[in-house]
Amino acid sequence: MSKLLPWLFVAALALLPVAFPDPYLLAVLTSAGIFIIGAISLNLLLGYTGQLSLGHVAFFGLGAYTSALAALGFDIGIGFGLRITLAPQPAWLGFIAAIVVAGGFGWLLGRLAFRVRGAYFVIITICFAQVLRMVALNWIELTQGPMALISIPPFSLWLPGQGVVALYSKAQNYWLVLAVAVVAFLVVRQVVESRIGRALVALRSNESLARSVGIRVTHYLVIAAVISAGIAGAAGSLFAHYVRIVDPDVFLFIYTVTMVIMVITGGKGTLWGPVVGGLIFGLIPDLLRGHAAPEAQWVAYGVAMILFVMFLPRGIVPALASLRPRP
Amino acid sequence: MSPLLRVENLAVHIGGLVAIADASFSVPEGQVVSLIGPNGAGKTTAFNVITGYMRPTAGRILFDGAEITGLSPDRIAERGIVRSFQRTSVFTGCTVLENALMALHRRGSAGLLGALLRLPSARREEARLRAEAWAMLEFVGLAGRAETPAEVLAYGEQRRLGIALAAIASPRLLLLDEPAAGLNPSETAECMALIRQLRDRGMTVLLVEHDMPMVMQISDAIVVLNQGRIIATGAPAEIRRHPEVIRAYLGSGEYQEAGHAAA
Numbered sequence: 001m002s003k004l005l006p007w008l009f010v011a012a013l014a015l016l017p018v019a020f021p022d023p024y025l026l027a028v029l030t031s032a033g034i035f036i037i038g039a040i041s042l043n044l045l046l047g048y049t050g051q052l053s054l055g056h057v058a059f060f061g062l063g064a065y066t067s068a069l070a071a072l073g074f075d076i077g078i079g080f081g082l083r084i085t086l087a088p089q090p091a092w093l094g095f096i097a098a099i100v101v102a103g104g105f106g107w108l109l110g111r112l113a114f115r116v117r118g119a120y121f122v123i124i125t126i127c128f129a130q131v132l133r134m135v136a137l138n139w140i141e142l143t144q145g146p147m148a149l150i151s152i153p154p155f156s157l158w159l160p161g162q163g164v165v166a167l168y169s170k171a172q173n174y175w176l177v178l179a180v181a182v183v184a185f186l187v188v189r190q191v192v193e194s195r196i197g198r199a200l201v202a203l204r205s206n207e208s209l210a211r212s213v214g215i216r217v218t219h220y221l222v223i224a225a226v227i228s229a230g231i232a233g234a235a236g237s238l239f240a241h242y243v244r245i246v247d248p249d250v251f252l253f254i255y256t257v258t259m260v261i262m263v264i265t266g267g268k269g270t271l272w273g274p275v276v277g278g279l280i281f282g283l284i285p286d287l288l289r290g291h292a293a294p295e296a297q298w299v300a301y302g303v304a305m306i307l308f309v310m311f312l313p314r315g316i317v318p319a320l321a322s323l324r325p326r327p
Numbered sequence: 328m329s330p331l332l333r334v335e336n337l338a339v340h341i342g343g344l345v346a347i348a349d350a351s352f353s354v355p356e357g358q359v360v361s362l363i364g365p366n367g368a369g370k371t372t373a374f375n376v377i378t379g380y381m382r383p384t385a386g387r388i389l390f391d392g393a394e395i396t397g398l399s400p401d402r403i404a405e406r407g408i409v410r411s412f413q414r415t416s417v418f419t420g421c422t423v424l425e426n427a428l429m430a431l432h433r434r435g436s437a438g439l440l441g442a443l444l445r446l447p448s449a450r451r452e453e454a455r456l457r458a459e460a461w462a463m464l465e466f467v468g469l470a471g472r473a474e475t476p477a478e479v480l481a482y483g484e485q486r487r488l489g490i491a492l493a494a495i496a497s498p499r500l501l502l503l504d505e506p507a508a509g510l511n512p513s514e515t516a517e518c519m520a521l522i523r524q525l526r527d528r529g530m531t532v533l534l535v536e537h538d539m540p541m542v543m544q545i546s547d548a549i550v551v552l553n554q555g556r557i558i559a560t561g562a563p564a565e566i567r568r569h570p571e572v573i574r575a576y577l578g579s580g581e582y583q584e585a586g587h588a589a590a
């Protein structure tokens with residue numbers, strides 16, 4: 001029963017476009033879904049290793065730019081009269097490149113930043129995202145700077161019997177995001193429920209004890225950072241092909257904050273936390289749109305966040321779990 | 328035969344304080360060696376240096392003939408030295424069984440691919456680790472508490488779990504820092520029996536303990552540390568009569584074998 005429930009939930013979500021083919025609803029759910037994938041990836045770091053990465057959006061942005069540049073192609077000078085040229089590539093290739101590039105930066109950041117932990121780690125991650133934003137703003141030849149990368153083609157997939165199909169419709173994009181979200185969830189679950197996940201939780205719970213029994217801190221934190229960054233990069237790729245425009249604002253701090261809020265209210269360190277928190281905080285702003293001024297929305301957001309932290313400090317999912325009667 | 332552990336001319340200065348001045352001792356394989364001395368003598372500091380939590384100012388640590396000075400704690404654990412902590416240390420927020428599985432980390436090898444794809448080899452390893460965890464919990468008498476969160480355990484049980492976590496990693500050399508601290512006499516007896524059993528399983532033990540009756544009964548050899556210097560080394564019978572040890576630590580020599588609560 002409890003094993004079946006998640007799949008029923010996924011099946012219900014998958015049937016939604018058929019039952020309620022409302023384009024506005026699908027659009028809202030699709031963009032919420034992209035952020036939920038980001039939150040799922042952040043949860044692996046924040047929830048399971050306890051490391052607060054306040055620059056998480058960097059990996060999201062890297063994924064978005066990588067995908068956009070792969071899809072559009074580029075031709076840039078790198079000095080000494082040398083040029084690097086890339087012809088436009090199919091979307092799936094850009095998607096994989098986004099995961100690899102973001103994962104690679106996750107590895108680099110992990111190697112450098114996990115030597116320091118706590119506040120310094122938080123500061124380094126913030127700086128990392130800011131530096132990338134500066135690069136995106138100023139490397140105009142590659143990124144077009146504030147003019148943004150535009151006319152990014154929609155995601156295209158090879159489908160049996162139909163060949164390569166560009167996903168123009170709202171429902172197709174919705175299904176794509178849902179599928180990637182399910183895969184991201186499963187990847188995190190597999191990692192968390194393994195020897196690696198146990199090592200991560202051991203490090204979070206009691207680092208010196210964990211080291212004394214031979215758990216290598218940096219090794220496992222870097223593994224978590226690479227997976228987390230790779231998934232965030234995948235979310236960024238979906239974002240680029242869905243919104244079809246990428247500008248330096250994808251690196252804005254507010255997006256990291258949104259993901260952190262989703263993870264904390266849902267319940268960090270639980271598999272379903274980022275999904276539940278992501279659905280609530282991904283949908284509220286759109287549900288309020290048209291009923292309240294944007295300023296009022298942000299106030300409502302802030303108040304809701306404070307209430308959650310005060311009354312459900314461990315998040316919604318752990319609170320619900322503790323309500324369930326134990327046999 | 329060379330000893331399993333050799334500490335050579337160890338010196339540790341913390342700020343201006345000399346925690347260990349110039350200490351050399353060794354631990355032969357298969358024995359229980361105790362490191363005793365008054366509060367602040369430098370016993371825990373010695374443990375911290377041997378297990379890589381602190382860097383020595385001077386001196387070398389040799390394990391099984393190879394130098395391990397300055398390696399990180401996790402590397403030293405991989406070599407086969409695992410310690411327990413003076414202040415109770417368990418994985419809080421995790422059940423006793425999860426604690427055991429975490430401490431068994433080094434006994435497994437499954438990596439990322441095995442985890443993601445749930446490869447048969449990874450599943451088999453997981454089953455083996457669980458069996459080992461249960462066996463160890465049976466062995467230390469905590470199997471009945473397997474599903475209890477570690478922080479909920481009674482004090483004595485937490486101490487026992489702390490020792491079990493170090494032992495479960497199946498080190499060649501087990502360092503125990505005051506395992507009987509705060510235990511009542513019957514718990515102390517159980518603790519002593521546990522250490523003996525671990526030795527009989529082939530573990531070499533370096534023990535720090537203030538409970539003198541226990542130390543005298545269980546040790547093959549005793550090293551006495553005072554103000555960062557080793558003032559005596561020898562079998563329990565010699566240490567008991569050593570005049571400098573009596574002056575510095577044992578007091579007037581009037582301590583009783585039975586029921587003497589350690590300072």
Ligand SMILES: Nc1ncnc2c1ncn2[C@@H]1O[C@H](COP(=O)(O)OP(=O)(O)OP(=O)(O)O)[C@@H](O)[C@H]1O
Pocket residue numbers: 341344345346364365366367368369370371372373413
């Ligand atoms: N991290 C530290 N910073 C400053 N001083 C320290 C530190 N660790 C140990 N010391 C000092 O070094 C000396 C030796 O301490 P240590 O903890 O090794 O003693 P001990 O023999 O384990 O004592 P006890 O029996 O009380 O556990 C003490 O004077 C202690 O105050």
Ligand SMILES: [Mg+2]
Pocket residue numbers: 370371372413
């Ligand atoms: Mg001590």
